[in-house]
């Protein structure tokens with residue numbers, strides 16, 4: 517008789533939760549261990565390109581996603597003086613079979629969490645449990661956590677930028693490199709820039725750049741009266757010197 521493998525996933529971020537849903541779609545119920553005491557919804561705007569939307573669609577989340585996201589029809593680049601460099605159609609307008617979406621990162625994460633809990637049960641995600649390491653056996657893996665050891669057939673490390681799973685798999689020198697670029701993000705309401713709704717926008721030079729993407733919910737919370745298409749997540753990007761130093 518077939519027994520589904522036991523899978524532990526470290527991290528209830530976008531990656532870990534999506535992996536959980538994908539495994540569930542193939543008959544494997546994973547257990548997610550999340551270091552944070554509660555899964556909150558930090559972050560700001562994140563852009564999902566059509567190939568990512570296709571994956572979420574295949575997990576049955578297309579409709580829900582469309583309710584929390586905006587689908588930009590184009591991305592446009594401008595010089596510092598405001599004159600347009602070029603405009604490129606995106607998503608369905610760009611000929612893809614799936615839209616491109618701008619969505620609040622935290623709301624996307626919460627949508628995934630809700631789907632995981634609805635499909636696998638409320639206790640599928642164990643919060644307040646940090647994965648500290650693992651010991652590989654011949655057929656199983658012992659996952660070491662702050663809540664004690666857990667034995668599984670597979671461990672998936674989806675524990676983010678400073679992954680402890682990855683650090684153990686790839687020890688030694690592999691420092692994160694400072695790109696020299698500083699990004700500052702915020703959400704606001706305002707007249708669409710350029711004055712066409714649902715267009716992403718980048719403006720500036722190589723050293724300094726600002727970008728805006730349309731937003732749906734978060735700016736609504738800033739200003740419930742904001743008209744559709746008047747909510748924006750803005751990114752200010754500035755190249756600092758020197759670049760490429762380990763962080």
Ligand SMILES: Cc1cc2nc3c(=O)[nH]c(=O)nc-3n(C[C@H](O)[C@H](O)[C@H](O)COP(=O)(O)OP(=O)(O)OC[C@H]3O[C@@H](n4cnc5c(N)ncnc54)[C@H](O)[C@@H]3O)c2cc1C
Nearest residue numbers: 527529530531532550551558559560561562646647675676
């Ligand atoms: C706070 C935050 C805000 C962000 N905002 C944006 C944004 O506005 N726009 C954008 O484009 N991208 C943003 N990103 C980046 C983007 O969300 C990630 O690059 C992408 O989602 C990668 O997701 P992930 O699941 O691999 O990792 P993450 O989203 O980093 O999730 C990793 C999860 O693992 C947990 N974790 C970490 N270590 C352990 C451990 N040892 N044991 C158990 N759990 C652990 C963390 O608490 C976290 O919940 C943000 C990321 C974060 C963390």
